[in-house]
Every structure is written in structure tokens, then in C-alpha cells.
Amino acid sequence: MAQKSRLSFSGQPLDQASFLAYFLGAVVPLAALVYVTQKYIEVARLQEGLEGTLFQSRPFILGLILSIGVLSLASFLALRRVSRQALARMDSENQRLVALLKENEELQEAQRNFFIHITHILTSALDSHLGYHSDHSSNVARLSVRLGRRIRLDPERLERLHFAALLHDIGMLKIDGTLLEDKRALRKHSEIGAEMLESISLWQDLAPFVLHHHEWFDGNGYPEEIEGEAIPLESRIIGLAEAFDSMTSSVSYKAAIDVPQALERIKGSSGTQFDPRLAKAFVELAEDGELQPG
Numbered sequence: 001m002a003q004k005s006r007l008s009f010s011g012q013p014l015d016q017a018s019f020l021a022y023f024l025g026a027v028v029p030l031a032a033l034v035y036v037t038q039k040y041i042e043v044a045r046l047q048e049g050l051e052g053t054l055f056q057s058r059p060f061i062l063g064l065i066l067s068i069g070v071l072s073l074a075s076f077l078a079l080r081r082v083s084r085q086a087l088a089r090m091d092s093e094n095q096r097l098v099a100l101l102k103e104n105e106e107l108q109e110a111q112r113n114f115f116i117h118i119t120h121i122l123t124s125a126l127d128s129h130l131g132y133h134s135d136h137s138s139n140v141a142r143l144s145v146r147l148g149r150r151i152r153l154d155p156e157r158l159e160r161l162h163f164a165a166l167l168h169d170i171g172m173l174k175i176d177g178t179l180l181e182d183k184r185a186l187r188k189h190s191e192i193g194a195e196m197l198e199s200i201s202l203w204q205d206l207a208p209f210v211l212h213h214h215e216w217f218d219g220n221g222y223p224e225e226i227e228g229e230a231i232p233l234e235s236r237i238i239g240l241a242e243a244f245d246s247m248t249s250s251v252s253y254k255a256a257i258d259v260p261q262a263l264e265r266i267k268g269s270s271g272t273q274f275d276p277r278l279a280k281a282f283v284e285l286a287e288d289g290e291l292q293p294g
């Protein structure tokens with residue numbers, strides 16, 4: 001493991017090569033000192049002649065060698081102790097880090113569960129507020145995800161698309177029930193919905209998808225009348241899924257049309273209301289029998 005191959009000394013990282021260099025750095029100068037001292041004594045012995053100095057120099061040399069040995073050993077033991085302390089500290093820091101990461105994962109999971117539950121509570125409230133069409137939010141989410149998968153969006157983007165589609169009409173909750181058939185009042189729902197999402201950090205990134213889900217590919221939609229690729233892809237997907245679900249569902253002011261008729265309308269509005277690439281992919285989904293629930 002990484003922490004076993006790395007030591008530290010005085011707070012600095014120290015790998016095995018540095019450890020060896022440090023050890024040699026302590027031993028080599030001392031060995032050089034022994035060598036020089038020996039030479040010095042030999043010269044002195046030659047100059048001063050002899051037995052007495054030879055006899056007197058031996059304890060000095062032995063003492064010196066012993067001191068050097070003790071110094072080297074002390075240096076090695078001190079370094080080993082420091083290294084062990086550093087490893088122990090790194091171990092406990094690693095354990096603390098692992099515990100923090102686990103805690104963070106649990107927190108994220110709890111946050112995600114909360115997010116899912118609140119989304120479903122809100123969409124249920126929304127569907128009953130709209131009254132006429134109880135599964136609109138979940139139908140649009142299902143169709144959006146299938147279309148997103150068809151054009152190969154990655155799983156993370158598909159998940160955000162799923163939540164944005166569930167919440168796409170959330171602004172309707174703030175429109176008075178008596179105004180739900182007033183087209184001018186209804187047109188405000190995408191802006192109101194985006195404002196609602198912007199105020200919640202977990203949903204902020206979904207706000208643009210909701211804001212633009214009624215834009216048209218040719219720029220004739222609302223609220224900002226942007227066109228083509230300027231409309232977020234998620235908004236174009238949700239807009240198409242919502243249009244299909246609305247066409248094939250009966251509401252108080254209009255009867256449902258059947259799926260082949262709805263697909264013909266989508267083909268007819270390709271390039272005007274709908275992104276042609278998405279309209280084509282949606283028709284292919286229908287031909288492959290992938291529009292049904294389940």
C-alpha cells in the first residue's frame with residue numbers, strides 16, 4: 001500500500017530511497033572521519049616515533065570507533081522511531097479520511113433519496129392540481145428518458161433529464177385553479193417553474209430545462225423565443241414528450257387522438273415545433289414499440 005512505501009521526517013514525505021540516502025548520509029561522513037583520524041595518528045606515530053604513541057593511540061581509535069558506532073546506531077534508531085510515528089499518524093489520518101468519505105457517501109445517498117421522494121410528492125400534487133390528467137408528469141418523464149436513451153445520452157444526464165421531465169410543469173402549482181384553462185395564464189408556468197427550481201440548490205441545474213420546454217425549434221415558442229440548438233437539448237426532448245402525451249390524452253377541452261395520428265403531427269411539425277433529429281428518433285421509438293408504459 002502507498003503509505004507503507006512512504007515515510008516522513010519532520011513532516012516531509014520520505015520514500016525508501018530517501019530513507020537510505022539519509023542513513024548513508026549519517027554513516028559515510030563518520031566513516032570518512034575514522035579514516036582521516038587513523039591516517040593522522042599513523043603520521044603522528046611516524047613523526048614522534050613509536051611505541052608509546054602507538055599504545056596511547058589505540059584506546060583513542062577504539063573510543064572513536066565506538067562513538068561513531070553509537071552515533072550511527074542512535075541516528076538509525078531515531079530515524080526509525082520518527083518513521084514509525086509518521087506511519088502511525090498517516091494510518092490514523094487515512095482511517096479518519098475513510099470514515100469521512102463514508103459519511104459523505106451516506107449523506108449524498110440520503111440527499112438523493114430525499115430528492116426522489118420530494119419530487120414524487122410534488123408531481124403527485126401537481127397531477128391532482130391539474131386534475132384532468134393524472135399521469136402527465138410520469139408519462140412525460142418516461143417518454144423523455146426513452147428518447148434520451150435513444151440518442152445515447154449518458155446515464156448521469158438521463159437521470160437529470162428524468163427529474164427535469166417529472167418537474168417540467170411544476171410552475172402550474174402556482175397558477176390559480178380557476179385560470180387553468182386561460183392560455184395566457186398557463187404560458188407563465190415554465191418561467192414560474194424555473195424560478196421555483198432555481199431557489200433550491202439540488203434543482204438549480206434543472207431550471208433551464210424547465211424554463212425552455214415550450215420553445216419551438218423555429219423560434220416561435222415561449223418564453224424567450226430562442227431557436228434550434230440554443231434551446232437546451234433536455235428542453236427539446238421534454239417539449240416533444242409533453243406534446244405527444246398531451247395529444248394522446250383527453251382533457252376537458254379536447255379529445256385524445258390516437259398514436260398514429262399523433263406521430264403524423266410530430267412528423268408534420270419536424271423543423272418547426274420539434275427538433276428534426278428528435279422527431280425522427282421519436283417516430284423510430286414508436287415503430288419499435290417503445291412508447292408503451294412498462
Ligand SMILES: [Fe+2]
Nearest residue numbers: 168169213242
Ligand atoms: Fe408545460
